[in-house]
Amino acid sequence: MNKPVWLSERVQWIGAFDPDMRSFDVILKTPNGTTYNAYLVRGSEGVAVIDTVKAECADQFFARLEAVCTYAEITTIVLNHLEPDHTGALPELMRRAPQARLYISQSAQLMLKALLNRRDLDFTAVSTGDNVSLGDRNLRFLHTPYLHWPDTQCTYLEEECILFSGDVFGCHFCDERLFNDKVGDFRFAFEYYYARIMRPFREHVMKALTLIDPLPINMIAPTHGPILRDQPTRYLQRYRELSGQRLHKELNAGEKTLIIFYISAYGSTTRMAQAIRDGAEQVAGVRVSLYDMEGGDADLFIDLVEDADGILIGSPTINGDAAKPLWDLLSAFSMVNVRGKLAGAFGSYGWSGEAVQMLEGRMRGLKMRVPLDGVRVKLIPSAEELELCVQHGRTVGEHLTGSNAPRVIDMADLLASRQPEVESNATLTRE
Amino acid sequence: MAKAKVTFSDVNVTVNVPVGTRIIELSEAVGSYIAYNCREGDCGVCLFEVIKGRENLSELSDQEKTVLRAHFQEIMDGWRAIGDLDKLQARMQRENFIGKHCRLACQTQVFGDVIVAPL
Ligand code: FES
Ligand SMILES: [Fe+2]
Ligand SMILES: [Fe+2]
Numbered sequence: 001m002n003k004p005v006w007l008s009e010r011v012q013w014i015g016a017f018d019p020d021m022r023s024f025d026v027i028l029k030t031p032n033g034t035t036y037n038a039y040l041v042r043g044s045e046g047v048a049v050i051d052t053v054k055a056e057c058a059d060q061f062f063a064r065l066e067a068v069c070t071y072a073e074i075t076t077i078v079l080n081h082l083e084p085d086h087t088g089a090l091p092e093l094m095r096r097a098p099q100a101r102l103y104i105s106q107s108a109q110l111m112l113k114a115l116l117n118r119r120d121l122d123f124t125a126v127s128t129g130d131n132v133s134l135g136d137r138n139l140r141f142l143h144t145p146y147l148h149w150p151d152t153q154c155t156y157l158e159e160e161c162i163l164f165s166g167d168v169f170g171c172h173f174c175d176e177r178l179f180n181d182k183v184g185d186f187r188f189a190f191e192y193y194y195a196r197i198m199r200p201f202r203e204h205v206m207k208a209l210t211l212i213d214p215l216p217i218n219m220i221a222p223t224h225g226p227i228l229r230d231q232p233t234r235y236l237q238r239y240r241e242l243s244g245q246r247l248h249k250e251l252n253a254g255e256k257t258l259i260i261f262y263i264s265a266y267g268s269t270t271r272m273a274q275a276i277r278d279g280a281e282q283v284a285g286v287r288v289s290l291y292d293m294e295g296g297d298a299d300l301f302i303d304l305v306e307d308a309d310g311i312l313i314g315s316p317t318i319n320g321d322a323a324k325p326l327w328d329l330l331s332a333f334s335m336v337n338v339r340g341k342l343a344g345a346f347g348s349y350g351w352s353g354e355a356v357q358m359l360e361g362r363m364r365g366l367k368m369r370v371p372l373d374g375v376r377v378k379l380i381p382s383a384e385e386l387e388l389c390v391q392h393g394r395t396v397g398e399h400l401t402g403s404n405a406p407r408v409i410d411m412a413d414l415l416a417s418r419q420p421e422v423e424s425n426a427t428l429t430r431e
Numbered sequence: 432m433a434k435a436k437v438t439f440s441d442v443n444v445t446v447n448v449p450v451g452t453r454i455i456e457l458s459e460a461v462g463s464y465i466a467y468n469c470r471e472g473d474c475g476v477c478l479f480e481v482i483k484g485r486e487n488l489s490e491l492s493d494q495e496k497t498v499l500r501a502h503f504q505e506i507m508d509g510w511r512a513i514g515d516l517d518k519l520q521a522r523m524q525r526e527n528f529i530g531k532h533c534r535l536a537c538q539t540q541v542f543g544d545v546i547v548a549p550l
Pocket of ligand 3: 167224
């Protein structure tokens with residue numbers, strides 16, 4: 001029980017298995033559990049512990065550690081990422097090995113102080129180019145922030161070409177055989193972890209790959225899931241594919257994309273959506289796509305959402321609320337980075353039209369920009385109202401291309417238009 | 432009542448406001464990408480850039496100064512993923528940003544015409 005696993009003569013896995021975990025941080029399903037990977041590197045003049053495990057699994061970690069070294073031998077503790085699943089056992093480790101020097105990334109400093117709540121804390125903040133020597137083994141640091149926290153970094157063992165990567169290249173998959181050439185098929189877990197954890201940070205993934213690319217890699221040792229020793233560079237390649245720009249974007253550089261998602265009960269919101277599309281398409285350099293969410297599943301559209309410059313959502317108001325498929329769509333938005341994208345809502349209603357403002361509120365909450373009030377139409381849109389939808393589409397398109405006419409508005413009018421209407425009149429409300 | 436004009440350059444909107452209005456009372460409503468969180472001058476999320484008319488803004492309070500300083504430090508440390516971080520850090524190294532070009536939207540009141548933008 002609780003035996004360490006040898007990666008090489010001088011490097012051991014001293015992490016923990018957590019086979020019963022079924023969901024991680026609420027958002028991730030982990031159908032066969034996970035592992036917290038920590039490692040020990042022995043040099044001629046020192047021993048380094050790289051990352052720890054979550055507090056509940058500390059016993060496993062210390063048992064494995066004690067099987068390969070004494071606490072007095074530890075000279076160095078490296079933290080690639082401060083999230084509690086990797087620092088839970090840190091305070092106890094520091095208590096048992098008080099002489100060990102702590103190495104963290106520049107951006108981890110504030111967080112470490114908050115995490116440990118200690119004033120007298122001593123550590124070394126490192127970045128790309130910094131090294132720590134263990135005698136005949138040397139660790140080199142790579143500054144790879146936002147994978148998936150600001151503090152993340154990777155550590156590279158020069159003499160053995162092992163990359164201790166932290167969460168990046170990891171996955172939630174618990175198999176005691178531990179190496180990628182031994183464990184069961186974990187491709188699903190690998191892709192799922194990327195999609196849920198790393199994808200919003202894909203630009204940072206690309207930057208990190210630029211740092212990693214020049215290094216010869218024998219093994220990637222992440223903090224969760226299998227250790228990648230068989231064809232490790234294939235996993236780097238996969239990350240590059242997943243994080244790279246998609247074809248559409250490359251082919252249409254300079255073009256702004258607007259996506260209109262909608263649901264319609266009796267066709268009114270559909271007609272509004274079409275009119276808004278017609279208006280937006282009149283603006284040069286704007287490409288519009290229209291999707292009826294009755295025919296689609298939120299997950300299918302996430303790629304589009306990620307690449308879009310603007311997103312409009314149309315919903316009728318049903319029982320005082322927007323239609324459920326649209327809420328599902330919005331909740332999937334958190335899988336990608338939507339910050340700063342232009343957003344808006346529209347829809348028809350029977351006697352109250354709250355849906356539009358509810359959708360706008362949610363999109364503001366996702367830090368999208370909502371520069372225009374949505375269009376609402378009572379019951380069936382008249383020809384005049386459809387013409388207003390066309391105009392609205394045009395204004396949205398102009399906002400996307402930055403060609404919108406300057407607008408001057410009085411503060412009172414601006415704020416009045418944000419108040420939810422109590423009893424709506426039959427007229428169209430518009431900015 | 433005396434009036435002032437606040438222009439949000441990222442959305443090309445100018446709002447006529449009574450003097451004394453805080454930037455944050457307008458920024459979300461016009462759809463500008465000036466973010467906010469606490470609204471109380473604590474979190475520093477509402478940093479924005481003054482493009483023109485900084486003499487027409489309320490004086491910096493000590494609290495605003497402290498929060499600005501702390502949050503510039505966070506930007507320098509790479510803690511905040513805003514826009515083009517590298518560019519912003521380089522700019523901050525060149526200029527003394529505090530209170531000059533950058534203010535907190537939830538603290539800053541307007542007393543004359545200004546042009547503002549998100550960072
Ligand atoms: S919103 Fe927090 S400081 Fe302004
Ligand atoms: Fe993490
Ligand atoms: Fe983790």
